Amino acid sequence: MDIDEIVPSDHQENHNGSSNDYEVTYNSNEHNQYEYPKLFNSKTLLELCYSSSPSLKSKGDVQPYLRGCKWSPDGTCCxxxxxxxxxxxxxLPRDLYSGSVDSKRKIDVLDPVIHVKESGLIYDFCWYPGMNSTIPESCCWITTRQNAPIQMWDAFDGSLRCSYRGFNAVDEMEPAISVTFNNEGNRIIGGYKNVLRTFDVERPGRDYAEHKINSPASCFATSGNLLAVGSWNTTISLFNVNxxxxxxxxxxxxxxxxxxxxxxFTPDGLKLVSGSRKDHRxxxxxxxYYRTPLNVLSRAVDTNQRVYFDISPCGxxxxxxxxxxxxxxxxxxxxxxxxxxxVTDENKYNVTYIFPLHKDCCNSVSIHPCRPILATGSGQYHFKDPLAITSDEKIDEIEKNQDTKECINDIKYSDEAENSLVFWWTGDIDL
Incomplete structure (x- = not known):
């Protein structure tokens, strides 16, 4: 099946109730398969779009930094x-649905078309795997957050569709730590502190099946019948789900x-890539042959915050x-x-490209499912410098003390708060 082009319609109308989002033209040739475009050939990235969260100073101690981004399965939105x-x-702007990009293209400043103001910390989120904008009922995502059940949200108007509730031994509702769909999209798997709960998508509520585990399920990865469950105890458990x-x-x-x-998982389902907090590997x-890692790659992770990675659909x-x-x-x-x-040589240079894209922590990346576009998100919690609340005279006196000055330098207070979602062109650029 060869995808020729994506023909967009009026996208804003669709989020106001229209059922057609865009049309996809296919060539029904079984012998020809869609070839994913080559990425990073030009060894440079072109900024396409930019969307920024409210500034660090606008809300005082409430810091609205980005904590993850994921392209929809049909590639129309992030x-x-x-x-x-x-x-x-x-x-995604309509002019990026097809064709190439000119180097002089103006950078679009994007505003979210849907904003769901959820209170509490959002632990995990996931698109419905069969999401297609031409089928409104398939356009949804699920989230799990602090003191709340698993919730399904409508991607057209941001309304709450339904909830899936898990209860502990004393019949108290407990939030899932992680959540995902199975590949078919007919079941939701919720990871809890000591149990996995499987919900039928068509039966919201508290009807579920349980499977006990020995440690909290912090993240999921699925491939066919395989389920990988990461845990806070540094292990990954593999399951076969019938x-x-x-x-x-x-x-x-x-x-x-x-x-x-x-x-x-890689697209072929034979390899698994995993990352952990405060671990540069x-x-x-x-x-x-899962007893020992096959390979070790290096990145910078100096925080407990989740730092995402992604694998292209071509693998x-x-x-x-x-x-x-x-x-x-x-x-x-x-x-x-x-x-x-x-991997015995820690200084071995085994990365292909390095792009300094953000001044702040780049905590999330997502590769577009069919276009050479990369979405990146930046931001982290910034501690305020206590000297900022003192007078200038006191600061001058403190700076004269060399010992105190060295202590201040050891405490990393940063003013580089960059809370943004950026789309980058990774394909060939028309000069």
Whole structure:
């Protein structure tokens, strides 16, 4: 099936109730398969669009920094979670649905078309895997947040569709730590402190099946019947899930030094990539021989915050952000990150490209499902300098004390608060 082009209609109307979002023209040739475009050929990125959260000073101690972004499965919009500001849906401009990009293209400043103001910390979020803008009932996402059940939201008007509630042994509702759909999209899997709960999408409420686990489920990755469950105890558990929703344990993978925060399978389902908090390593696992990591890649993670990475649909490119603001790219054609390298040398330079895109922590990246476009999100919590509330005279006196000055330099207070969602063109550029 060859995708020729994406023909957009009036997108804003669709979020006001129209059922047609865009049309996709296909060539029904079984022998021709869609070839994913080559990325990073020009070794540079062109900024396309920019969307910024409220500034750090506008709300005082409430800091609305970005905490994750994910492209919709059909590629028409990007879902992002903003700390203390809920969920935003930002649409891709229509001129980027097809064709190439000129180097003189003006940067679009985007406003979210949907803003769901959720109170409390959002633990995890996930698009419905069969989301298609031409089918309104398929346009939804789910979230799990502090002191709330798993909730499904409508992607057209931001309304709450339904909730899926899990209860503990004393019949108290408890929030899920992580959440995901299965590949077919007919079940929702919620990860809790000591149990996995499986909900039928068509039966919201408190009807679910349980499978006990030994440690909290901090993140999920799915591929076919396989389910990888990351945990705060630094392990990853592999399960085989049958059609009835029963879990069969395959084994555990050990190698991280911190709690696992993100994991994802490669498109062929044979490799698993995982990352953890305060751990500078991305581990590559072969699920057929999962006892030890197959490869180790390096990135900067100096925080407990979840730092996302992504794998392109073609399986060649692995992209990750970092707390240093850098975006690192591993191209399988130039750096064979799929297989083992000489990881005994810690100084071995095994990254293909490095892009300094953000001044603040780049905590999330998402590769567009069919276009050479990369979405990145930046932001983190910034501690305020206590000297900012003192008078200028007191500051001058403190600066004269060399010992105190060295102490201040050790405490990293940063004014580089960059809370933004940016779309970048990663394909060839027309000069």
């Amino acid at each position: 879902l992002s979670v903003v700390n203390n500001d809920g969920v935003h849906v930002t649409e 059609e009835m929703g029963n879990y069969k344990s395959i084994g555990k993978m050990h190698g991280h030094t911190g709690g696992v925060t993100h994991a994802k 991305l581990l590559i696992w072969d699920i057929r 060649k490119y692995l992209v990750s952000g970092g707390t240093d603001g850098l975006v690192k790219v591993w191209d399988a054609n130039k750096v064979n990150w799929h297989s083992s390298l000489d």
